[in-house]
Amino acid sequence: MNVKQEPGSPAREPRRRAGRPRSVVLDRELIAQAALKLVTTGGYASLTMSGVAKSLSVSPSALYNHVESKQELMQWIQEIVMDGVDSTVFETLPLAEALMAWAVTYRDVLAGHAPLIPLIAVLPVSGSPHTLEMYEKVAAGFARAGWESAQIVPAIVAIESFIFGSALDVTAPLDIFDPGPNAGKIPKFESALAAQRASGQPSADAAFNTGLRAIVGGLVGSGDRRH
Amino acid sequence: MNVKQEPGSPAREPRRRAGRPRSVVLDRELIAQAALKLVTTGGYASLTMSGVAKSLSVSPSALYNHVESKQELMQWIQEIVMDGVDSTVFETLPLAEALMAWAVTYRDVLAGHAPLIPLIAVLPVSGSPHTLEMYEKVAAGFARAGWESAQIVPAIVAIESFIFGSALDVTAPLDIFDPGPNAGKIPKFESALAAQRASGQPSADAAFNTGLRAIVGGLVGSGDRRH
DNA sequence: ACCTGAACACCGTTCAAGT
DNA sequence: ACCTGAACACCGTTCAAGT
Numbered sequence: 186m187n188v189k190q191e192p193g194s195p196a197r198e199p200r201r202r203a204g205r206p207r208s209v210v211l212d213r214e215l216i217a218q219a220a221l222k223l224v225t226t227g228g229y230a231s232l233t234m235s236g237v238a239k240s241l242s243v244s245p246s247a248l249y250n251h252v253e254s255k256q257e258l259m260q261w262i263q264e265i266v267m268d269g270v271d272s273t274v275f276e277t278l279p280l281a282e283a284l285m286a287w288a289v290t291y292r293d294v295l296a297g298h299a300p301l302i303p304l305i306a307v308l309p310v311s312g313s314p315h316t317l318e319m320y321e322k323v324a325a326g327f328a329r330a331g332w333e334s335a336q337i338v339p340a341i342v343a344i345e346s347f348i349f350g351s352a353l354d355v356t357a358p359l360d361i362f363d364p365g366p367n368a369g370k371i372p373k374f375e376s377a378l379a380a381q382r383a384s385g386q387p388s389a390d391a392a393f394n395t396g397l398r399a400i401v402g403g404l405v406g407s408g409d410r411r412h
Numbered sequence: 413m414n415v416k417q418e419p420g421s422p423a424r425e426p427r428r429r430a431g432r433p434r435s436v437v438l439d440r441e442l443i444a445q446a447a448l449k450l451v452t453t454g455g456y457a458s459l460t461m462s463g464v465a466k467s468l469s470v471s472p473s474a475l476y477n478h479v480e481s482k483q484e485l486m487q488w489i490q491e492i493v494m495d496g497v498d499s500t501v502f503e504t505l506p507l508a509e510a511l512m513a514w515a516v517t518y519r520d521v522l523a524g525h526a527p528l529i530p531l532i533a534v535l536p537v538s539g540s541p542h543t544l545e546m547y548e549k550v551a552a553g554f555a556r557a558g559w560e561s562a563q564i565v566p567a568i569v570a571i572e573s574f575i576f577g578s579a580l581d582v583t584a585p586l587d588i589f590d591p592g593p594n595a596g597k598i599p600k601f602e603s604a605l606a607a608q609r610a611s612g613q614p615s616a617d618a619a620f621n622t623g624l625r626a627i628v629g630g631l632v633g634s635g636d637r638r639h
Numbered sequence: 640a641c642c643t644g645a646a647c648a649c650c651g652t653t654c655a656a657g658t
Numbered sequence: 659a660c661c662t663g664a665a666c667a668c669c670g671t672t673c674a675a676g677t
Contacts, residue, residue, distance in 0.1 A: 211660085234651060246653075247661050255651065303530060306580035311592025320589070321598035328600050334607030336622070338589070338615055343574075343623025346581050350573030353533035362547070362565070365538025371548035373555050380561030388565055395563070396570025396627060403626030403633070438641085461670060473672075474642050482670065 211243060211251050217261040224262065229300040232259075263301050264313050269294040272319040275326030281405040283326050288348050288397055295352035302349050330405070340404050347400050354389045362388070438470060438478050444488040451489065456527040459486075490528050491540050496521040499546040502553030508632040510553050515575050515624055522579035529576050557632070567631050574627050581616045589615070 219240045224232050234255055238245040252258050274286040295302055310316045320341065327337040362378055364371055381388055446467045451459050461482055465472040479485050501513040522529055537543045547568065554564040589605055591598060608615055 233649090235649090244662050245651085246663080249652070250660055299530065303526065303580055306577070307584045307588070309585060309588050309590060309592070311590050311594065314594055317591055317594050317598050317601070321601045324598075324601040324604045327604070334604050335611055336608075337604035338608040339618035339622040342581060342615055342619030343578075343626065346577030346619060346623060347570075347574040347627065348577065349580055350533070350575065350577035351570075353530055353576055354569060354573050357534045358536060361534070361536050363536060363538050364544055365536070367538065367541055367544050371544050371551075374544070374548045374551040377551045377555070377561050377564035381565040384562055388569055391566035392569030392573060395566040395631070396573060399567075399570065399630030400574065400623060400627040401630075403628075403630030404622070406630070460668090462668090471643050472670085473644080476671070477641055 211241065211247060213251060213261065215241065216248060216251055216258065217265060220258055221262055221265055224298070229298075234258075259301065259304055260308065260312065262298075263305055263308065264315060266294060266298050266301060267305070267313065267316050267319070270319060272322040275322045275329075280326050280330035281401050284344060284401045284405065285397055287323065288344060288401075291345075291348045292352050292355070292393060295349065296355040299353055299356045302353055306349055343404070344400060347396055351389070351393045351396065354392065357389060359387060438468065438474065440478060440488065442468065443475060443478055443485065444492060447485055448489050448492055451525070456525075461485075486528065486531055487535065487539065489525075490532055490535065491542060493521060493525050493528060494532070494540065494543050494546070497546060499549040502549045502556075507553050507557035508628050511571060511628045511632065512624055514550065515571060515628075518572075518575045519579050519582070519620060522575065523582040526580055526583045529579055533576055570631070571627060574623055578616070578620045578623065581619065584616060586614060 216237065220232060220237050223236055223240055227236075234245045234248055237258070238248055248258075252261075269290070270287070271290045272287055274283040277283075278286060295305075310320065323341055324337055327340060328334075332340070362374075364375060364378075368375065381391065384391065443464065447459060447464050450463055450467055454463075459482075461472045461475055464485070465475055475485075479488075496517070497514070498517045499514055501510040504510075505513060522532075537547065550568055551564050554567060555561075559567070589601075591602060591605075595602065608618065611618065
């Protein structure tokens with residue numbers, strides 16, 4: 186999935202005079218990596234143009250020679266993040282299993298980047314060749330399983346919607362459903378909550394497993410979508 | 413669903429001397445409504461403390477006598493928005509149909525408030541009695557259908573995750589999947605896309621219908637979750 | 640008790656000036 | 659071509675001062 190740097194092209198480093206502390210020669214790759222490191226270290230609240238500039242020992246305005254806006258910078262991050270989704274499974278597994286394996290890596294990858302989710306949900310894929318390749322593999326998986334053409338995109342988007350929502354859910358506090366001062370007024374929900382808690386599994390994980398099985402089963406299980 | 417103002421309590425207006433233009437007497441209700449109107453008119457980009465203050469003819473700092481932060485103000489909006497979700501259907505319809513009707517109103521209500529979604533996904537429900545009541549009705553619907561206690565919360569959260577993701581999806585541009593310069597390189601996906609487009613239905617709607625049927629069918633259809 | 644106005648500590652972004 | 663430093667137009671929030 187990850188595209189490695191080709192060892193054939195030596196990526197010639199611009200030589201730097203020694204002895205003098207100097208600022209880095211900026212480019213897209215460098216800025217994107219610095220931004221990603223910042224996010225990984227301090228979360229999205231720490232992702233500021235100033236912060237990125239500082240981590241590169243450069244003035245904030247210097248960044249604008251290479252990136253149009255913070256929004257574009259976030260799209261660069263999004264591409265790197267999406268690169269972590271494994272869609273090779275569609276080449277080796279039957280559709281239902283492939284979808285489940287794909288969804289698991291997809292959710293895990295997004296869970297650490299929740300602020301990107303509203304962006305990804307809305308971002309045209311045209312700018313991200315790798316994301317398009319992912320869709321190609323997923324679509325090919327559906328086609329190979331005999332799906333009717335017109336049903337494929339809705340099915341993909343449906344599962345993706347579930348994945349996005351589930352990834353948001355991962356970031357919720359464990360006690361999100363605690364009724365607080367309203368305890369006792371909502372008996373049915375409280376007993377359901379207590380029973381779920383007794384299982385020991387975080388509700389986000391239980392929900393993801395339950396929902397994934399349900400939606401994939403509901404989509405792939407019934408045969409009325411084949412032509 | 414909406415809690416009406418009780419006509420018994422006359423909500424005595426503080427009398428205002430006539431002739432002099434004066435600023436409003438602030439309270440939570442007034443601020444929340446002003447904020448909601450601002451959002452409805454100009455979207456979430458226009459929701460600023462200054463903007464709310466201006467619409468109330470008051471200085472921005474005055475708001476902080478009534479609300480702790482912009483975050484809290486957004487929670488007030490969230491409560492009003494969630495009040496639009498119809499969960500009475502669980503009292504009248506069989507579980508599967510109730511879930512689908514509930515999901516439809518839920519997604520429609522959220523679609524106009526996408527920036528709230530990451531907030532709602534993470535917000536403890538304890539602060540919002542109405543939301544808790546919603547969960548009680550949904551849980552009661554599952555219980556009435558004979559569901560095992562421990563399975564109910566995961567099922568609810570799973571459907572909610574799908575709804576959240578689908579609501580985000582509504583705000584995506586219609587041509588989000590346009591391959592742009594990569595046209596031709598992803599044949600399987602492109603033909604699936606063309607076939608879907610030919611149906612005339614926006615892909616977000618098609619995906620929501622497809623996915624909702626699948627997840628509800630996958631959850632409620634198979635009988636192995638009853639005790 | 641509650642409002643004003645000034646101030647603070649930030650944002651993202653632009654732009655003339657330098658090299 | 660690309661970086662710096664100053665500046666701009668905002669943010670949310672705090673706080674002394676007034677009534």
